[in-house]
Amino acid sequence: MSLSSRRILIIDQDKTSGQELQQLIASWNYDALFEDDLALNLEAILKADAIAIVDSNSLTAEDGFTLLRELKQQNEVPVILLTDSGSVESAKRAVQEEVAYHYFEQPLDADKLHVVLDRAVELVEARRENEWLRRELQERGAFGELVGNSPAMRAIYSLVEQVAPSSASVLITGESGTGKELVARTIHQMSPRRDRPFVGINCSAIPESLMESELFGHEKGAFTGAASRRPGCFELADGGTLLLDEISEMPAMLQSKLLRVIEERAVRRLGSRKEIDVDVRILAATNQDPQEAIAKGTLREDLLYRLNVFRIHLPALRERKEDLPLLAQYLVTKLAEKHSRPARFLNPAAVAALEFHAWPGNVRELRNVIERAVIICSGEEIERHHFAPYPIDQRERQRDEDTITFPVGTPIEEVERQMIIRTLKKTGNNKTRAAELLGISLKTLHNKLNLYRDRGQLDAD
Numbered sequence: 352m353s354l355s356s357r358r359i360l361i362i363d364q365d366k367t368s369g370q371e372l373q374q375l376i377a378s379w380n381y382d383a384l385f386e387d388d389l390a391l392n393l394e395a396i397l398k399a400d401a402i403a404i405v406d407s408n409s410l411t412a413e414d415g416f417t418l419l420r421e422l423k424q425q426n427e428v429p430v431i432l433l434t435d436s437g438s439v440e441s442a443k444r445a446v447q448e449e450v451a452y453h454y455f456e457q458p459l460d461a462d463k464l465h466v467v468l469d470r471a472v473e474l475v476e477a478r479r480e481n482e483w484l485r486r487e488l489q490e491r492g493a494f495g496e497l498v499g500n501s502p503a504m505r506a507i508y509s510l511v512e513q514v515a516p517s518s519a520s521v522l523i524t525g526e527s528g529t530g531k532e533l534v535a536r537t538i539h540q541m542s543p544r545r546d547r548p549f550v551g552i553n554c555s556a557i558p559e560s561l562m563e564s565e566l567f568g569h570e571k572g573a574f575t576g577a578a579s580r581r582p583g584c585f586e587l588a589d590g591g592t593l594l595l596d597e598i599s600e601m602p603a604m605l606q607s608k609l610l611r612v613i614e615e616r617a618v619r620r621l622g623s624r625k626e627i628d629v630d631v632r633i634l635a636a637t638n639q640d641p642q643e644a645i646a647k648g649t650l651r652e653d654l655l656y657r658l659n660v661f662r663i664h665l666p667a668l669r670e671r672k673e674d675l676p677l678l679a680q681y682l683v684t685k686l687a688e689k690h691s692r693p694a695r696f697l698n699p700a701a702v703a704a705l706e707f708h709a710w711p712g713n714v715r716e717l718r719n720v721i722e723r724a725v726i727i728c729s730g731e732e733i734e735r736h737h738f739a740p741y742p743i744d745q746r747e748r749q750r751d752e753d754t755i756t757f758p759v760g761t762p763i764e765e766v767e768r769q770m771i772i773r774t775l776k777k778t779g780n781n782k783t784r785a786a787e788l789l790g791i792s793l794k795t796l797h798n799k800l801n802l803y804r805d806r807g808q809l810d811a812d
Contacts, residue, residue, distance in 0.1 A: 357472065358382040358401035363433070364408055372404070372459070379465055380797045402471050407434040407442055407454075419450035427478065429471040431464075433457060469793050473698065474732070476783045495537035497530065498681045499674035503666045507534070514661045515541035520613075522598075522658045523636040525665030528715030531636040532596060534663060539592040544632060547591030550584050555600035562605055564621055567612070573622025585618045585629045598635040598658065599644040606651045613657050633658065668710040668717065676702050678714065682721040683733065694724070695731040699784040704735050708743045768808060771799055 359381050363369030366387040376383040384401060403422075422428045429452040434442040442454035452474075453467050494508040514521055515538045523531045532551060539549045557565050564573075568583030584593055595601070601609070612618050613633060617626040635658045637644065644650035668675070679697055687694045697705075701724075710716055724737040755773055771789065778784040786796040803809035 360401040361385045361404045363406040402429045404431045407432045407438045496533045498678045501671040501674045519660040520633045521661045527638045528713030529665040535594045535634045550588035551594040553596045555597040559602045567618045568620040570622035588631045592632045595635045599637045599639045599650040668713045686725045694728040697733045700735045700787040704743050
């Protein structure tokens with residue numbers, strides 16, 4: 352069921368006070384409903400499809416807690432309790448146990464209620480977007496461990512599907528942190544070799560003196576410190592897949608030996624005269640442009656031709672920012688489970704901050720930021736301040752289509768109106784996110800839109 356975030360159901364045994372509260376809330380542009388003789392039960396509140404304001408006198412102690420727990424389990428309906436001095440402790444317990452969203456002691460503070468309702472609306476809308484993102488992930492946003500639904504990512508999914516069943520070598524290119532190893536693992540998992548080993552080696556992380564031994568193995572006594580026989584990566588990956596990450600960082604001498612192994616499908620351990628047949632599918636990755644690496648002499652041209660049977664290029668995160676909300680939600684879910692933390696989703700201000708950042712470190716940088724936020728967040732909602740002190744750059748220059756220019760002398764009211772309408776369009780008519788981007792309250796945004804509608808300056812929703 353989809354919760355109507357602007358509908359408020361008031362349940363109060365006192366008809367006069369209940370109707371007064373209904374009128375007050377309606378004046379804040381909410382769809383306020385009132386019931387005074389409703390037999391309070393789970394089905395009634397769920398059927399109302401609304402945020403609930405409940406007079407605690409309608410609840411007996413334990414029956415009330417049972418109801419609130421069931422509401423949270425079935426639909427997480429935000430419930431605001433109205434209580435008198437005699438039931439304050441019970442209301443506090445409900446909030447502490449997170450079965451009620453908030454409580455107010457009579458007499459009611461209208462200004463505070465308004466603030467709490469606005470926050471409850473934001474929470475409902477954030478939860479709704481979170482559920483949408485979860486469905487997107489389940490239905491079409493994820494491909495193995497790769498996440499994204501942008502045209503660029505869908506094209507990559509198609510390439511992976513085409514090449515995975517074969518035994519062809521694949522060259523994966525892209526900036527550091529874009530997920531080249533994830534693509535390699537996905538290719539392996541979708542191939543006939545999925546039940547055999549996947550072995551990865553980072554050619555830039557191993558000293559040149561040890562690289563040959565890591566790749567091809569060694570016999571006991573082959574060099575100082577070789578106390579026992581040791582198989583290399585090719586033997587370990589026999590029957591499976593070997594990823595040579597940052598291939599352009601491999602020493603030139605070893606590139607020549609690697610080319611021979613690829614051609615003859617056999618390796619010789621250091622200190623041995625015997626060749627060992629190996630059946631290994633080779634995937635290679637680099638953060639450099641292959642042709643530039645050849646020009647600089649860091650990559651052999653003949654090796655590139657052997658590896659580049661099929662090429663997959665990963666875009667930088669800044670080039671597929673439409674995937675950011677989906678990717679961030681995926682990371683929140685995964686990392687919260689990893690660290691046993693309560694975080695479930697990001698609020699609109701947090702998502703907006705992520706969308707403004709340039710992400711020079713790509714998905715790896717985003718993961719680090721999300722992981723820190725998940726660890727320090729004590730509730731289910733990650734907010735903008737959970738990113739501090741990480742320097743999320745909100746000063747990134749916007750694209751031309753995201754800018755508005757006005758001639759000198761344009762009335763301030765018209766500048767404001769166009770800015771609001773353009774921001775709503777940019778956010779897909781997500782009013783909560785638009786209000787966050789504009790730096791105004793949700794109430795102010797609704798008031799402005801109602802004014803423009805009354806003046807005929809805005810199409811009806």
